[in-house]
Amino acid sequence: MRFRKIHGAGNDFVLLSDLEPDDGKDWPKEAERLCARRTGVGADGLVISRLVSEHPAVLEITCFNADGSVATMCGNALRCSAWAAHHDHGFQRISLRMAGVVHEAVVADDSVWVTAEVGAILPRRLQTVINGRPTWFDSAHTGTEHVVAVVDDVDAIDAVMVGRLVRHHPDLAPLGTNVNFVQSAGSQALKIRTYERGVEAETLSCGSGAVAAFIVATMRGLIARRAVTVHNRAGEPLTVRPHDDRPNRTQWVGGPVTNTFEGVLA
Numbered sequence: 001m002r003f004r005k006i007h008g009a010g011n012d013f014v015l016l017s018d019l020e021p022d023d024g025k026d027w028p029k030e031a032e033r034l035c036a037r038r039t040g041v042g043a044d045g046l047v048i049s050r051l052v053s054e055h056p057a058v059l060e061i062t063c064f065n066a067d068g069s070v071a072t073m074c075g076n077a078l079r080c081s082a083w084a085a086h087h088d089h090g091f092q093r094i095s096l097r098m099a100g101v102v103h104e105a106v107v108a109d110d111s112v113w114v115t116a117e118v119g120a121i122l123p124r125r126l127q128t129v130i131n132g133r134p135t136w137f138d139s140a141h142t143g144t145e146h147v148v149a150v151v152d153d154v155d156a157i158d159a160v161m162v163g164r165l166v167r168h169h170p171d172l173a174p175l176g177t178n179v180n181f182v183q184s185a186g187s188q189a190l191k192i193r194t195y196e197r198g199v200e201a202e203t204l205s206c207g208s209g210a211v212a213a214f215i216v217a218t219m220r221g222l223i224a225r226r227a228v229t230v231h232n233r234a235g236e237p238l239t240v241r242p243h244d245d246r247p248n249r250t251q252w253v254g255g256p257v258t259n260t261f262e263g264v265l266a
C-alpha cells in the first residue's frame with residue numbers, strides 16, 4: 001500500500017489516498033501502528049482520502065489520531081488532503097467531506113486553505129491555576145472540542161502538564177478536549193501552543209486550534225475580526241480569516257503543506 005508522509009505546518013500525517021473502496025481494515029489499530037514514532041512511520045495522525053467525484057471535485061476524508069481515536073475535524077489533515085488531490089488530479093477548488101461536514105478547500109501557490117465551521121462558544125468554561133495564577137479557559141467548538149486560555153507568555157507554560165490536566169478534567173468528560181494557550185504577538189498576530197487530544201502530546205501546529213484561538217482572541221478583544229497570523233511551534237504560521245459569505249460561522253485557515261516522503265507499507 002502506497003503512502004505519503006506529509007505535514008501541514010508541522011502537524012504530520014500518514015496519508016493514504018489510493019485505497020480499494022472496501023478495504024476491510026481495522027483502521028483505528030492501523031493508525032496506532034503507523035503513527036508510532038519508533039516502530040511505525042511516525043505521525044500525529046492517519047488520514048484516508050477517497051475520491052468521490054472528479055467534476056465537481058469531492059473527497060471523503062477520514063482522520064484518526066495517533067491513538068486510533070477518530071478526529072471529527074482536523075484542519076491540517078484537510079489541508080494535506082487537498083494538497084495531495086491537487087498534486088494527483090490537478091484540482092484547485094475541492095469539497096472535502098469529513099465526519100458529515102462539508103469543508104471548502106482552495107490550493108494556491110504557496111498555501112492551502114480549508115474552511116472550519118464554528119459551533120458553540122462558551123466563555124469561562126473552566127478555571128485552573130497556571131504558574132500560580134488563576135487562568136480561565138474559554139471553549140470554542142470548531143468541528144472538534146477546543147479550550148483556549150489567553151496568557152502573557154505561552155513559553156512560560158508547561159503545555160504538556162497543564163494540557164493533560166485540562167484535557168482530562170472531570171467537567172469536560174467524557175469527550176475531553178484539545179487545549180490551547182494563546183498570547184498576543186503584535187497587531188493581528190497570535191502565538192499559540194496546543195496540547196492535542198488523541199495525540200496526547202503537544203503538536204507543532206493545529207488548524208482547528210488556530211481557529212478556536214482566533215474566535216476567543218476576537219471575543220476577548222486581542223485582535224480584530226479579520227485576517228490574523230497564528231505563530232506556532234513549527235515556525236510555520238497559519239493564517240485564519242473570516243469567510244466572506246458567512247463571517248461569523250465559517251473561518252478559513254491556510255498555510256504551508258510539505259510532502260516529506262512517499263513509500264510503500266510492508
Ligand SMILES: N[C@@H](CCC[C@H](N)C(=O)O)C(=O)O
Binds near residue numbers: 011209
Ligand atoms: N490537529 C488537528 C486537530 C486534530 C483533532 C484532534 N486531535 C481531536 O481529536 O479533536 C487540526 O489541525 O485541526
